[in-house]
C-alpha cells in the first residue's frame with residue numbers, strides 16, 4: 581500500500597509562530613494563560629498545558645500573569661480588559677489576520693459599513709467584528725445579503741479560510757446595492773493551497789485520511805472537500821481511531837492535515853497504516 585502525503589499537511593506559518601511563542605513564553609514566565617485553545621488541536625493544547633500554558637474560558641478567571649493572544653486574534657475590547665487587569669500580553673495573532681483587523685479598523689473609521697464573509701461563531705471573525713466598534717454584518721453565503729440595507733459605502737473582508745468563489749459571488753451582489761465597495765481579499769494562500777492539493781490527492785487515491793481537530797474549521801472544510809471527490813474519506817484526530825477495514829483493497833492511501841495538525845501526529849498515522857498492512861488487512 582502506497583501512502584501519499586500532501587506537501588502542505590501540517591502547521592501553517594501562523595500556527596507555527598503562535599506555538600513557538602507560547603512555548604518560549606512558558607519557558608521564561610510563570611502563570612501563562614491563553615483564552616480558549618491556542619489552536620484547534622487537543623493534542624497540542626495538552627502538550628502546552630504540560631509546559632505551563634493554561635487554557636481559560638474567560639478573562640475574569642485570570643488574576644495575574646501573562647496572556648497569549650492566539651493566532652485567530654481577539655477584539656480590542658479583550659486587549660483593553662486584559663491591560664485593565666494588569667496582565668502582560670504576548671500577541672500571537674497571525675499577521676494575515678492582523679491585516680484584516682487593520683483594514684476593518686481603518687474603513688470603519690472612514691465611515692464604511694463593514695461586511696464580513698465568514699462564520700460569526702469563529703474566534704477569528706469575532707476578533708475582526710470587534711475592530712469595527714459598531715454595527716457589522718457577517719454572512720457566509722450570498723443569501724445573507726438579504727439583511728444588507730442600501731448603503732453608500734461598504735467595506736468587505738473575509739475570514740481567512742473562505743473560498744474565492746464565495747467572496748466573488750458576494751461582492752458582485754453587494755455592488756448591486758452599493759455605490760462604493762472596498763474589498764480586502766484576506767483569504768489565506770496557505771489555506772487555499774492546502775485545499776487544492778488535498779482535493780487533487782483525494783481524487784488519485786483509494787482511501788483518503790484527513791487529520792486534525794474536530795473543532796478545527798479548516799480541517800472540517802478539508803474533510804468536506806476530500807469527501808466530495810472521494811467517498812472513502814475519513815476525518816480523524818488520532819491514530820487510534822482508525823480501523824483496518826477502511827483500507828481493504830486500497831492500493832493508494834492519501835493523507836492530509838489541517839493548519840493546526842502537528843507533524844508528529846501525521847507520523848503516527850503513517851506508522852499505524854503501515855502496521856495495519858504488516859499485520860494483514862482482513863477482508
Ligand code: SF4
Nearest residue numbers: 592594674676740768
Ligand atoms: S491558516 Fe493562514 S491565516 Fe490562519 S493562522 Fe495559518 S497562516 Fe495565518
